[in-house]
Amino acid sequence: MWSRFGLSVERQRGQLVDFVFQTANQIVFGAGKIHELPGLVSALGRKVLLCLRGEHLSRSGVLAKLQADFDAAQLEICVFNLPDGEPTIYDVSLGMMEIHQFQAEVVIAIGGGSCIDTAKAMAALATNPGQVTDYLEGIGQRTLYQPPLPFVAVPTTAGTGAEATKNAVIIAPSHRAKKSMRSALLLPKIALLDAELTLSLPARITAETGMDALTQLIESYISIKAQPIPQALALHGIGLAGKYLRRAYSDGGDLEAREGMMLASLLSGMALANSGLGAAHGIAAALGAVANVPHGRACAMLLPHVMKLNRRVCIKGFADIYQALSGENLKNDTLAADNAVAFIDRLVADFGIQLKFHPDEVNAGLLPELVRGSRGS
Secondary structure, eight states, X not given: OOOTTSXXXXXXXXXXXXXXXXXXXXXXXXXXXXXXXXXXXXXXXXXXXXXXXXXXXXXXXXXXXXXXXXXXXXXXXXXXXXXXXXXXXXXHHHXXXXXHHXXXXXEEEEESHHHHHHHHHXXXXXXXXXXXXXXXXXXXXXXOOSOOSOEEEEESSSSOOGGGOSEEEEEEGGGTEEEEEEOGGGSOSEEEEOGGGGTTOOHHXXXXXXXXXXXXXXXXXXXXXXXXXXXXXXXXXXXXXXXXXXXXXXXXXXXXXXXXXXXXXXXXXXXXXXXXXXXXXXXXXXXXHHHOOOHHHHHHHHHHHHHHXXXXXXXXXXXXXXXXXXXXXXXXXXXXXXXXXXXXXXXXXXXXXXXXXXXXXXXXXXXHHHHHHTTOX
């Protein structure tokens, strides 16, 4: 039995669970690594579609420097600016037209989780027939069978861990659903993580994306599908978030804190891709599709409620989580579990995140649809 971290992942015969651990093919981590991107990509293809969302890279001067680096590497680059907001099937369709017109050989996403997920789906559909809805869980019936165009993920937030996951979460407005295209083929060829890209993130976005990562770490650690390697990664990531999230929120220029949270986010993606998630994420997906609630804020609002609900059946797991968050090793697991819930309550309160929705945003009339949308595929 895997008991080091307090959770049983045994089969009836008392053996370790069977598992397969999957993550990005290559992970490149470190400040300033963004300037190694052209050299890393050159082995994958010469015509590069660069997917961005927003004006951050342009305003910061990073995009101009990157374009010069790509020119120096004799790579042809086409910049594709995605629409703002959560990823939709419409965004993927626009991207597909861009891929075909440019005849792209490589797809790179530099942005948050929505940008990365959109570009993942684009790269997959470039080599597989049909529309994105054909592959969404609970909506379509198709399975990806051809390898996507080579895909490179460069996150600019420390939250979703999408650079290490095997799914792309897409909103289908006509179905009022937020569902995943899921396949090991979606794992990026390269995940490049440079915390310098997160230095100018506003405090609110830092808090909400950081809470998304922390929610993923906690949920994957106590998941009924928890596996040994992801549990170990999740516990380490929880410790990083406990140490660095407040610091990154209070001082956006704290590079050590930014790097700590970027690593926590990466570990959350590696954990969730292999152990799954829980109720906070299930409900957050429905809130995004039905009420257009930003994902990070939804997770931050839901995590305290879900932890209170799960506490009675996760005493040892929550005790482990509290030790990781605080560095305090309490002998009383029940007290430590209560402290874990209290720690998250204080964290969310310190960030000024409300635990209730305003009726104009989410009203009681949406509850039946939210319940249906929270049941996964």
